[in-house]
Amino acid sequence: MTTATLSRVGRDLALPREAEGFDMPAIARRMWRPLLAMGLMAVAAGVVTGIVQATLSTPLHVAQVAAWNPGLLFLGVGLLLGSVTFLLATILGELRDGGTSVQKALGEQALILKRPLTGKLFPPVMMMGLMTLLATLVVGFVEAARLDTNPSGAADIAAWVGPLRFAGVALLFTSVSLALATIVRSLRFQAGRIQQIADQRSK
């Protein structure tokens, strides 16, 4: 439906502001604060648990806390990175709205960048990262429960859950990179649009 209204600005595809459907930055504007707060709380809880772990005397209890606490800390870091991703989406929204107001002030049709592949990919990649970290926290509790009854099973879990945590964080950094790449495209689009308007007026 939007293909009929597509135009070209430099190397990028553009569409009228009013033709944009899903408004990701509007969701991001509401979501970054809760994610930041939850992330800070999770990290603080992890740090306090680490201090409590240092005071425990029973080796089994120490091992059990050591099994799930990294999952809590990684989830906290992941939530903070999710908040950063949402803030980058907010910046994309500000660039879009600012560009729209500049074009309208010039009396031109307000065109916006058609969402590139990087812009479509970064929200699901971020969600995949957060889901992975949430799953590793749950698996950490399962590992802690098995330490008492089935230590070899717990050791098996410990062997793969650590790398999985890092995979979750890697996904979140990937989403940050994709969002930054989208910002780069957005800035290039804005420069191209100003150039296009100036060219049209100088003819």
Place this chain on the structure above:
Amino acid sequence: MKDLDREASQRQTLAFALLGLVTIGWMAGLAFGFAAAGGAGGSLVRTTPAWLSPALQGVIGIAIASVAVVLTAITRRIRIRAHVLSEALPRLLN
């Protein structure tokens, strides 16, 4: 516009303060790590292996939070930039 400018400046200052905290945090972490490796006494140093990694992940958390604070400052600067361009560009082109 002045409010946006003030907010952006305040957030930049806050981000720098958080970065100061991060710097102190990782330096203290390194010091505790070396103290634990050197076999120094004291209950705090002896229990270091248990709490140092979580504490340093807390430092990473503060560092990421400072990134978030800087991004909120950037958001405000973009709004100011859009406002200035909307005002100035029509006058320049006409």
